[in-house]
Amino acid sequence: MGKIIGITGGIASGKSTVTNFLRQKGFQVVDADAVVHDLQKPGGHLYQVLVQHFGQKIILENGELNRPLLASLIFSNPEEREWSKQTQGEIIREELAALRDQLAQTEAIFFMDIPLLFEQDYSAWFDETWLIYVDYDIQLERFMKRDHLSKEVAKSRLSAQWSLAEKRKLASRILDNNGSRDQLVSQVVKLLEGGDSCARD
Numbered sequence: 001m002g003k004i005i006g007i008t009g010g011i012a013s014g015k016s017t018v019t020n021f022l023r024q025k026g027f028q029v030v031d032a033d034a035v036v037h038d039l040q041k042p043g044g045h046l047y048q049v050l051v052q053h054f055g056q057k058i059i060l061e062n063g064e065l066n067r068p069l070l071a072s073l074i075f076s077n078p079e080e081r082e083w084s085k086q087t088q089g090e091i092i093r094e095e096l097a098a099l100r101d102q103l104a105q106t107e108a109i110f111f112m113d114i115p116l117l118f119e120q121d122y123s124a125w126f127d128e129t130w131l132i133y134v135d136y137d138i139q140l141e142r143f144m145k146r147d148h149l150s151k152e153v154a155k156s157r158l159s160a161q162w163s164l165a166e167k168r169k170l171a172s173r174i175l176d177n178n179g180s181r182d183q184l185v186s187q188v189v190k191l192l193e194g195g196d197s198c199a200r201d
């Protein structure tokens, strides 16, 4: 079995910056958000289960899911929220497990970028977990800039997630992204070389 590294962080903490670099270096990286997106496309497993549960009303004319409607159906009702968390969570986990098992056959080392790695209890899958950490104020600033959001909206989205300070306690390696992109990438290089200068303190 190859070495499997889980990458996580918060919104706009720098996960994509790290995974883009890893892909450039030729590593395989599973992107959990992209996997979920594929599963929710017409014909995908999540799409089928959601339509079966909520009915045709959640399908737009072009066949795609009506995401705003879906979000309001799920978040306005605690029972639907629980159903969604359980059912979608299981299907996503099965799909990620299949991708993991497939890559483990061919790769000596590979990565899985899972934003909710700790929240959804994926830690046991990994030999190492890398947290892309950034201080709150810088995270807020980069998030607002990247997604063109007001401070209020960006703050409320961040407050719906576990804080990076909390996740710090759970990760086996911490990559500090308060500096430049180059500084972030050089921490990745060090970890790939087996250096432990970024190990948790």
Ligand code: ADP
Binding pocket: 009, 010, 011, 012, 013, 014, 015, 016, 017, 018, 142, 143, 146, 177, 178, 179, 180, 181, 182, 184
């Ligand atoms: P995530 O994938 O965790 O949401 P991104 O990698 O997209 O985060 O980074 C969030 C935003 O911050 C992007 O616009 C990215 O270009 C920018 N960014 C990431 N790291 C740095 C950095 N060290 N310095 C300046 N901007 C950065």
